Amino acid sequence: MKGYAKYFSKKLVWFGITFFAAFLLNFFLPRMMPGDPVAAIVARMAQGQTNTAGVQAIYEQYTELFGTNKPMMTQFFIYLKNVIHGDFGFSFSQYPRTVANVLKSSLWWTVILQFPAIIIGFLIGNVLGVLAAYLRGWYDKALMPLSIFASGFPAFGMATVLLVIFGITLNWFPTSGGYGFDMIPNLSWAFFGSVIVHYMLPFLSIVLIAIGGWAIGMRSMSIYELNSDYVKYSRFMGIKDSKIIQYVFRNAMLPQITGLALAIGTMVGGALVAEIIFSYPGLGTTLLSAIRGQDYPMISAVTLIITMMVLFATFALEILYGFIDPRIKATQSD
């Protein structure tokens, strides 16, 4: 473990800096645009241009909480303090719910969908890629065009196609929601089953595209590795092909894991839109209704949460990589 200290601390420092920068970006970006949306909305409220007193109350609370009538720097620290306490204010569009309250449920739904989907898509895609590189022949010729097609497909495209074919035409799966409309979340098998059934299509739309993308990349990496000197030498020392594939897989996976860390941001983005197509009760749908409802605090909070999620995942992957690649540990100890 000691050998990793340098590696870990470097990664941790980097993580901290990025975290902070993302936070800054999330705060300043909207406020820097000409026509500060917050100020605009709030100003409109102050002039009493909406008719519901309740709505006015929200806006006033927001001003109160985040101090939009104060100078920018003060606003920032107030914001920081509030976020640490998990207080994002009231949701403009779902009053009287607070933003934090809405997010607590959506976030959970998104995590249980995207996290396994991305990982499973990654693993299956990589295995298929290695097999394509090794077996060649018809398997390779069949897999390649399919993968190119699947990987280029946008997530919402796949989502729509699956929705139409399996949800609407064949009616095998429900077309929206996270669970049956008639159900209340509880810990029963019936509920669980309903969740699974609603889960399948969004899950598949993410997984199928991921498989396509990773298969292509892994195939290239594996071909490269299969042509390398150590594979030739191992073969001449009598090592069986099945063992050789293990070698190649291990060595080609390393850059793929780095690739995954880089690609998570994009994958999550695509998956969010897929969620919207299915009205899946995750962050995607929340974001959509927030945008439609001009719910600024919600938008700001959702984008922040998404960024944090991706950051954590990237960081976790980098740590994992340090454990898996023996060269990291080896070069640390001298």
Next chain:
Amino acid sequence: MNEVMLEVNELTTKYITRYNEDIYAVDHVSLKVEEGKTLGIAGESGCGKSTLALSLMGYYFAPLYYTSGEIIIDGRNISGMDPDIVRKSILGTEISYIPQAAMNALNPTRKIINFIEDVYRAHDVYKTKKEVYDLACECLNILGLPVEVLQKYPVELSGGMKQRTVIAVSVILYPKILIADEPSSALDVTSQKMVIKMLRDLMKDGFIKSMIFITHELPLLYNVTDDIMVMYAGQIVEKASAKEAVFDPLHPYSKGLMGSIIVPEQGLRDVKLAAIPGVPPNLKNPPPGCRFAPRCKYAVAECSLSVNLHNIEGGRAYRCIFSESELREYYKKEAEQYARK
């Protein structure tokens, strides 16, 4: 007379290119290596020496294909054997191979000791980890390598150390024949010396029974080998003992090759470097007859008809239509002309 470890008869192997063309990189090659002897194979880049080395192993994979000929290792004919049997009982145990630029030959994410364990297991030899470790240590000790190497990853070793480790791994199963393909080309001079010494010790201590040493570095040949075989464009053009090949070559190509060795000595400044003009033929369409003819000083029209390997006394052979005396005449005239200048 020593036992013949390796006997090769008219071995022909080919590459099949993407456009389905056949390239006969090894064309009817025959050779014999006896126990305790080292055979050197010399020739320029692209003449087929590395392909020959790969072909001798008996294990072929695309795009290299076996066409015809026999490979007999210690009395056992391995040509045409089932690849899986070759893999388990021939590769590494009977005949072993040290690749060129061996520093890249080790899996970067595997410890040396783990790789050695894999090698044992691949040959259906089941030993405990401790047994493998002990055997490996024993081997390294004999070869003069530090035991710590076993627990390291290739990235932690220097170039010369990696090369020697690869040699150790190649002989760990005590093969009868060791093929060393340019073992020292990629190293600095000091490491080169260590590697050569290691190889010679392997022979001397009986670790391996015979060796084939492939190189394009001619100065090494005389010091390391007992017999030399010169290859050109996929064919053998001369076979002789080391001394004869270096100091008294018969084939015009061998003569040119040996003549291009620079020996630092007095008067070198005034000596003109002899170079052979031209380039080797494209093996897709090798010229009929003697393949060296287009570049040969002494070529005549008949050279384009087929030319065979002539065997002469003392176990020598060469591939030329001229007789031994004719060739010696030519060379004598050359030398006199040159001396006169």
Next chain:
Amino acid sequence: MKNTLKQVFHSGKFVVGFVIFSFIVLTVIIFPLIIKTDPLGIISQGSTQGSFLPPGIYVNVYDSLNTLPYTLMLDDAAAKRIASKLSPDDRTAIKEWLVAAGVPETQIDSTDTKSLLDLWAKNYDPKKQIPGMTFAKTRYFQRLNTSLQGILSTEGVILATKNAQTGALEQTDTVAQSDYVNASEVPNVRLLLLGTDNFGRDVTAELVSATGTSLLIGIVAGLIATTIGLVLGLAAGYMGGVVDDVIMFFTNLLTVIPTIVILILISYSIGQEKRGPVIIAVVIGFTAWVWTARAVRAQVFSLRDRDHVSLSKLSGHPVWLIIFTDIFPYIASYVIMALILQISTAILYEASLSILGLGPKTTDSATLGLMMNWGFYYMAPSLGKWWAYMPVIVVIALVSFSLNLMNTGLDQVYNPALRE
């Protein structure tokens, strides 16, 4: 160069992708020249849920009545007419009713229309109670009976107009069952290949226009992103040191922070009013350059220490000359591949933004993403109005697929090891 081009066009994948892409581009350019319809023009009115006219050839009924008819005697005309009123389900239902009413099953042949209808006419009694039949079913049979009245008659229809003075109907014309009009003689015929969308716009024209706009956004954004990536990559790779550190810092930052988040924030902040297609393209371009910068930088790194570069340095060539003549030709292949990739990603980003509702202004022009957005917002999938969104998906997929194919083809040309 020529050799590379030859190889490129020999690559099967590249050619297929190139052909598809060119076809799309050509369609986008040529279509508006031939068919002059306003892509955003509303041509059909609808209910609150949108009009969604299905695809088909729309013939103006009024005009066809005023066009000279021709008589055609077609054998299957009557059968087709009946079939459109009497679906197979209806036939089964009639058979069931008849059986329940006591008609022996062997006498009923649901495929023989005439005999079936004869039996029906003879036996059907709207007041007859069939045990076990729901009220809805009873009503169904009554409606069916009404619609079947006169289905077998061969009488035509009478046209009448109101007399301006007396207000009474006067017969002007008759229309026989064997009257056909030649559609090309009817003045107002409109082919709606893909029907209309929720607003009532011709989907075909809208789709072509939207593809054009999306492609434009993609190309502009792609060019911007590739240029930025190229410049930054070159700077970071060649100059190294502090410049490299700073650029890499920002690159890493933008990699980890999902681009879509930044796009959402910027788009939202710009506000609905200011969001034209070009602005969106610019925004996407300024956020999507990361991958290109990284790839260029890596390549420049490996080139930097090569002998020919050192030679140039020793010869005293200025930095810009070295970059231009010694380094750039080697990364040209990367740059082209990066450009294609960026165009593809930019189009997808625009689509994602539009689906979220943060795309270009909806009143200005249509884009592929916006059409998707409208389709979903107005419940097209659930209503079964596939023409409002499926063609859009197909086009998006084709564009993306063709660009990807081109890229893979190029990749195989530049990396021979990957060839089959």
